[in-house]
Amino acid sequence: LPIIAPIRDKNLDRETELKFANKHGIEIDAVAKRFSIDQNLWGRAIEGGVLEDPYNEPPDDAFIWVKTKNLPDKASYLEIKFEQGIPVAVDGKKLESQKLIEYINKKAGDAGVGIVDHIEDRVVGIKSREVYETPAATCLIEAHSDLEKMVHTKHENKFKSIIDDEWAYLVYSGLWQDPLRADLDGFIEQSQKPVSGTVKLKMFKGSLRVVGRKSKNSLYSHEIATYGTESTFDQRLAKGFVELWGMQSTEANKLQKKRSTKT
Template sequence: MKVILAYSGGLDTSVMIKWLQEKYGAEVVTVTLDVGQGEDLALIEERARKLGVVEHYSIDAKEEFVENYVFPAVKANAMYEGKYPVSTALSRPLIAKKLVEVAEKHGADAVAHGCTGKGNDQVRIEVAVRSLNPDLKVIAPVREWGLTREAEIEYARKHGVPVEERRSIYSVDQNLWGRSIECGPLEDPAEEPPEEIFEWTLPLREAPDQPGYVSIKFERGVPVELNGERLDGVSLIARLNKLAGMHGVGRIDHVEDRLVGIKSREVYECPAALCILEAHRDLEKLVLTKHELMFKELVDREWAHLVYTGLWADPLREDLEAFINSCEDRVEGEVRLKLFKGSLIVVGRSSPYSLYEHSLATYGAESRFDQSWSKGFIELWGLQSMTARWKKRRKEA
């Protein structure tokens, strides 16, 4: 039996190598994706090979992640429950895709992952894998085995898996689009998150005493320039994470409805994501009609819900994107943001497709708006509402 394991290099997935070898007699091939998490991939590969894997793949997937997953999320203003920019959720279908590609290359029987049975990621990865190749078996050792941390450490020592002193009580997942932090004191939603959990954002007391400004240019709904410099997507997001984080911008603390039915307190750091999404929404308001905006709000919410709940493979996502992409053809222009001690404010925007007409909006003498139009409009606009109210009052009388 040959199994392709999504390998992080941590204790959980390292133990899984030995468990798969022991329980299934499996040849294990490990796969690690670089989606901007900032880990040493060479060290992770060395660790995997020492544990007896037959092959290891280190895949630089940052560009693919941004172009095919993050940018569609920007176009869809993807914020699950209005707070979370689906950063972790976006990487899971990409990980599943690479697992399947390697599995098919090796003629493997199964893929395996390190997700727990309480989280969303098990659903995201397994639905994506089975959608791409229904013949592949999916093995979830954490869910099947149910080991405690203590038992896992004991198993690791028995089987020669290096056990490092645990660096943190927190569980962290990160990529270019954001950091997710869980566990420890964060499990009490009444407690303020300790400062030690944050890495990308400065505490407000240490943020600059003067505001910073950033300008983001969009073409067809995606960011292409930062402060006048044209950048590829990976570089733009990485640079904006640092610029915004320096001003304390990007922290999110909210109670989230997990797919499996649990309410969970979640803390995130997403400096670039919050800046880009705020700028993008503002630019859309400048160039789209109010009817497009009202309908797109519904479409965007459904898109984010599909991605969060592991249904990236559902045809509805592509159906929604057909509408979204049609709108985004005109989402072109520049948005200026003011960053100051954790706050993020749009302070200017411009676009060649702007629907804002100064000659109509101004209250000055040069206005082209004929105020006499309003009298008849008011009569027609409120006709049914006024008629209904008159009828109701007459009936009550």
């Protein structure tokens, strides 16, 4: 199908667009007149206007989903349940994906959570200042990442971060159809099989942090991790481990000292 994109093809600037809308009776709200805004279920992207100076603080009225004033003096909590990496319930309520995202958007936004303000590298090479409202995305990503840390080995977690970055880059760059994206999907799908459990988030005046997590697939063992008398970990094993783990580094350090002495 042909792509009809008059704003792009005619290379229109913001003022010309607004004049066109006014001439043809297209209503533009006050915020949209001052900023360029894209909005969907996952978030709002706000740019342009005073935000084109990266040192200017975004005005409060630019935000609709996230409260920036008169925030509650009492913390609120979210409990998000995942099944094989997919969020399926929040605060004890099983919801389909759209309703779940809408619920978190409202609750987290009311707590002031979900504003992202950063410098972004566009695919075409332009650096731009982007401001986002993403309450649900912020909470879900934080909770999901924390749960992965609990159920994956450290090697899986390290490699998964590389995969996540590459997958995000491909999608952001418009390369959804690239075969690599499907290849990465295969790894991601396999990695999510043990990612089932519940994560508890605490929100207070714009701050967000994980304060609890649980999973039947947890690799955390109280008996091994505890410092108490019930610990099953033999600390004496550490001596041999330290010597082996640092062997190459120790030898390299000795060699460097010899070289520096000769010079």
